[in-house]
Amino acid sequence: MRTVRTSAPGKLIILGEHAVVYGKPAVALAIDRRITCTVSLSSETVINGRAFDANKHPYFDHMMRYSNSPLRIETESDIPSGSGLGSSAALSSSFLKAVSVMNGVHIDNKKLATDAFLTEYNVQGRASPLDTSASTHGNGVSLNGPEESGEHLWDITMNENTWSVRNVKIPKMTMVIGYTGLHAATGPLVEKVRRYKDKCKFASDIVDEIGQTTLEGMDALRKGDIAELGDLMTKDHKLLSILGVSCNELNKLVNASLRHSYGAKLTGAGGGGSMIALTDEPEKVCEAISLRGGTPFIVKTGEPGARVE
Numbered sequence: 001m002r003t004v005r006t007s008a009p010g011k012l013i014i015l016g017e018h019a020v021v022y023g024k025p026a027v028a029l030a031i032d033r034r035i036t037c038t039v040s041l042s043s044e045t046v047i048n049g050r051a052f053d054a055n056k057h058p059y060f061d062h063m064m065r066y067s068n069s070p071l072r073i074e075t076e077s078d079i080p081s082g083s084g085l086g087s088s089a090a091l092s093s094s095f096l097k098a099v100s101v102m103n104g105v106h107i108d109n110k111k112l113a114t115d116a117f118l119t120e121y122n123v124q125g126r127a128s129p130l131d132t133s134a135s136t137h138g139n140g141v142s143l144n145g146p147e148e149s150g151e152h153l154w155d156i157t158m159n160e161n162t163w164s165v166r167n168v169k170i171p172k173m174t175m176v177i178g179y180t181g182l183h184a185a186t187g188p189l190v191e192k193v194r195r196y197k198d199k200c201k202f203a204s205d206i207v208d209e210i211g212q213t214t215l216e217g218m219d220a221l222r223k224g225d226i227a228e229l230g231d232l233m234t235k236d237h238k239l240l241s242i243l244g245v246s247c248n249e250l251n252k253l254v255n256a257s258l259r260h261s262y263g264a265k266l267t268g269a270g271g272g273g274s275m276i277a278l279t280d281e282p283e284k285v286c287e288a289i290s291l292r293g294g295t296p297f298i299v300k301t302g303e304p305g306a307r308v309e
């Protein structure tokens with residue numbers, strides 16, 4: 001029986017999460033943590049040994065509409081779910097790539113990123129195509145950055161927003177991730193920011209300031225100015241905290257890392273999940289994160305996107 005194996009990477013967001021949902025710029029890098037899907041034809045759809053259940057498998061409920069037949073699906077992940085590291089985007093990109101191979105249809109990265117984004121949008125509610133573009137393309141992507149931020153890849157439009165996706169050149173730098181161990185669902189956090197922003201001009205101004213900070217960060221990335229980039233990441237963390245998406249555990253890990261870092265911030269939706277630190281002293285940052293109860297790991301960035309294994 002024909003079997004297809006695909007994988008796609010998780011991501012970390014250097015700058016711009018939440019504000020990107022409203023069309024502001026953002027930058028994300030693919031990391032060396034992946035989700036792998038092994039898919040074969042079957043008389044009924046079975047996921048990791050269990051019969052498909054739309055309530056238990058909302059992502060597959062949306063994605064199976066792309067498949068021409070029922071499938072036996074096995075997933076393996078080294079990205080904790082709800083960790084802010086793009087596990088749902090990696091699952092969507094990897095699985096939809098496998099489906100296209102099973103259907104015998106070539107899928108280009110624009111369509112794969114768009115279909116994976118539609119999956120996130122349907123399951124989680126309001127979203128941007130940042131995570132799914134990073135997972136599909138790999139390396140690093142900017143959304144709505146200036147022309148100089150990198151080669152144009154594709155545009156994705158949803159309702160009133162269009163996001164222009166570019167490949168970003170990444171200078172040599174070391175990132176440490178600190179996982180709080182707290183699972184945080186993205187949808188409710190995105191909704192919390194929307195309510196705050198709709199109610200209050202101050203929150204809208206903070207979203208604008210995140211956008212401005214991200215543009216300055218894209219400039220720093222292009223110049224390879226790591227110290228400047230770190231300062232902007234720390235500033236972004238403060239702005240995200242004002243929007244109400246940080247938490248004590250994240251703040252503890254960010255503050256502990258700052259002594260040995262150019263900058264640190266929450267990454268992804270917040271509310272738990274993970275933080276990142278940009279540093280020349282990864283071992284010291286790892287120790288500081290462990291001492292405050294987090295799980296640290298040094299990540300490689302700029303990893304390849306969705307692919308057939």
Ligand code: MEV
Pocket residue numbers: 013016017018019020021084086126127128129130131186190267268269
């Ligand atoms: C989540 O990884 C990033 C958010 O900006 C949501 C999104 O862009 O879809 C919080």
